[in-house]
Each structure stands twice: as C-alpha cells, then as structure tokens.
Amino acid sequence: MQYREFGHSGIKLSRIGLGCFSMSGAYGAADDAESIATIHQAMERGVNLLDTSARYGGGHNHRLIGEAIKGRRDKVFIHSKTGTIRDDNDRSVAAGSGTPDRLREICELSLKNLGIDYLDAMCQSRVDPTIPIEESVGAVSRLVEEGKVRFIGLSEAAPNTVRGAAKAHPIVSLQFEYSLWTRDVEDGHRDTCDDLGMALMAYAPLGYGFLAGVVDKAGSQSGDDIRGKFPRFFEENFDANRQRVKQLEAFAVDKGVTAAQIAIAWVLAQNDNVFPIPGCKSRKHLDENLDAVDVDLTPDDLVRLDEMFPKDVAAGTRYPPGGMQRVNL
Numbered sequence: 001m002q003y004r005e006f007g008h009s010g011i012k013l014s015r016i017g018l019g020c021f022s023m024s025g026a027y028g029a030a031d032d033a034e035s036i037a038t039i040h041q042a043m044e045r046g047v048n049l050l051d052t053s054a055r056y057g058g059g060h061n062h063r064l065i066g067e068a069i070k071g072r073r074d075k076v077f078i079h080s081k082t083g084t085i086r087d088d089n090d091r092s093v094a095a096g097s098g099t100p101d102r103l104r105e106i107c108e109l110s111l112k113n114l115g116i117d118y119l120d121a122m123c124q125s126r127v128d129p130t131i132p133i134e135e136s137v138g139a140v141s142r143l144v145e146e147g148k149v150r151f152i153g154l155s156e157a158a159p160n161t162v163r164g165a166a167k168a169h170p171i172v173s174l175q176f177e178y179s180l181w182t183r184d185v186e187d188g189h190r191d192t193c194d195d196l197g198m199a200l201m202a203y204a205p206l207g208y209g210f211l212a213g214v215v216d217k218a219g220s221q222s223g224d225d226i227r228g229k230f231p232r233f234f235e236e237n238f239d240a241n242r243q244r245v246k247q248l249e250a251f252a253v254d255k256g257v258t259a260a261q262i263a264i265a266w267v268l269a270q271n272d273n274v275f276p277i278p279g280c281k282s283r284k285h286l287d288e289n290l291d292a293v294d295v296d297l298t299p300d301d302l303v304r305l306d307e308m309f310p311k312d313v314a315a316g317t318r319y320p321p322g323g324m325q326r327v328n329l
C-alpha cells in the first residue's frame, strides 16, 4: 500500500480507502460476516481509511464497522458522513440537514452506533442551501473543541462553498464523485483542494460498478438496488455507456489487468492528494481493487483513456433530477 498525508491533517492514510456503502444493501443484499471479513482484510493489507455515513442502512453501516474495528480503533481513520434528511419517498430534502442541532444529534448517534468516542472526520453529506455554510461548519467546529470530532470534511460542495467554509474552520477534505465518467471536479474543485491543502476523496471511482464491467444489461438491478434510479443505467443511455466500458475492458486486457483496476489507477494518477474510496463487500473485489495501487499508467495510457472518456462523455446525468439539485452547491 502507498500512503499520503490526508490534507493538512498530518496523518498518513492509504492511497486507496474502503467505501462501505454496499455493505448495507445499497446495491442489493449484503452478508455481514463477509463484510466484516472484508474490512479486516483491508486493514491487514494496510488500508487505514474507511468511509461511511450515519444514513447507510439506517445505522447498520455504523454498527457493522463498530463491530469490525473492536480492539483496533486506533488503526483506522473513520471518515463519517451525516446523511441528509429524507422525505417519505426516501428523497433527500434540501432544508434542515445542516442545522447545528441536527449536526450535533447525528454526531452523537454516529458515535453511539460505531461504539467509539470520536470521529476522525465528520463530513456534511450535502450542503444545506438554507443555512450559511459557515454556520454548519461552526457547529461542527464546536464538536472538534469537545473532542468528539478531529477533522471537518465536506461532500459535493462547490469550490466557493469550500472556500467560505474554510474561513470558519480548516476543512481537511472534499468528497466528490470522481471517475473516468464523472470528471466534474476538474471544474475548480481539484484546484481548490490543492490551494487549501485538502484531500480530495474520489467516491464511486468504479462508476457504481459500471466501469468495472459488472453491469451488462439495462434494468438488471433488483428493486432494492439504488442504481435502478440512476439515469446512466437507464435503457436509453445504457448502450452508449456500455460501448465505452467495452473499450476500457479491451484496454485492460492489453495491460494484463482488469477494468476496475484501470478505473482506480486512473483516479490515483490524477493528483497526489486524491484518495479513491472504491466500495465493495467481498474480499475478492477488495483484493482486486487494492492491487490497482501497483498498476502503472504511462503518459500514453493516460492519453488513450482521455480519448475513451473525454470529460462529460457519459450518457445521462449521474443522479435523477432531484439528486442533481443537491450536488455541487
């Protein structure tokens, strides 16, 4: 494993972190025993960055991680998001997610479910457009003063929002979707992270599995798989996206690796302060993903990948219309 300082934290974290979302049923059923074995194997292979959220599985994800890290809390950096408030149809509600009261409440609940006494990083999942960011970050900074949180992160925040937030309290990282088919962070977010000495956590580096080649049919997601709601997986966009991934698969075969490994290696190659957090719930996928740290992409390889996946090439938006209103605020 390779390590880099995580933003300005002074702490060296593994270049590849482990995203734990799918361990709580995001993409269909998960098996707790295998999920815990996957977290253990990740730690044994040197991963010390776990990403989670208070909302994943309604607290299940935190309880699962709490179980997995018993007796080894000091070996991992837990980056925990707040989740957002949801309506009756499980849609993210804009207002109220970033109020000081809610942030405190979520922090307490997260600590309880994880069974720990501090979060390494607490991250607001989405910017609350009804509350000035300085107020939300100010509320989390009080949790820092109380020793319940070590560092403050943001997710899906626009560059100006990040800069405003950083005036209230140093921000250690920005988490944003970043992959071959989602390159929005090249519109100033990556530079802002550089300028402010922040880490950029690349979430969904495998395009929710699409770039790993495991999704080969439109509409193949089961009812409880959230990808069924993502436009890029819809019938009308599927073939165009799949054609690109076929090129990626052929490229990977030529390199003697897998498409998933190329997708992760490409993110790693974008900048030294980028930490991809591929998600998986099995040791098999984990091993494959961690081996990506040794995949060497030459300048020619990067040009070819750029040609295969120019910016904004994906057919369909990354979230449905309601979700798109909640990102990059």
Ligand SMILES: NC(=O)c1ccc[n+]([C@@H]2O[C@H](COP(=O)([O-])OP(=O)(O)OC[C@H]3O[C@@H](n4cnc5c(N)ncnc54)[C@H](OP(=O)(O)O)[C@@H]3O)[C@@H](O)[C@H]2O)c1
Pocket: 018, 019, 020, 021, 022, 023, 027, 051, 052, 081, 125, 155, 156, 175, 176, 202, 203, 204, 205, 206, 207, 208, 209, 210, 212, 213, 214, 260, 277, 278, 279, 280, 281, 282, 284, 285, 286, 288, 289
């Ligand atoms: N801030 C945010 O709004 C936000 C949003 C989404 C996610 N995240 C975070 O980012 C993490 C990563 O994103 P993600 O999990 O949503 O998407 P992802 O990492 O792009 O893809 C995960 C999907 O790819 C599959 N997969 C993983 N490794 C594979 C391999 N080597 N070969 C074939 N398939 C493979 C997984 O299957 P298995 O699970 O079966 O292994 C899962 O279905 C999440 O776990 C979460 O912590 C943050």
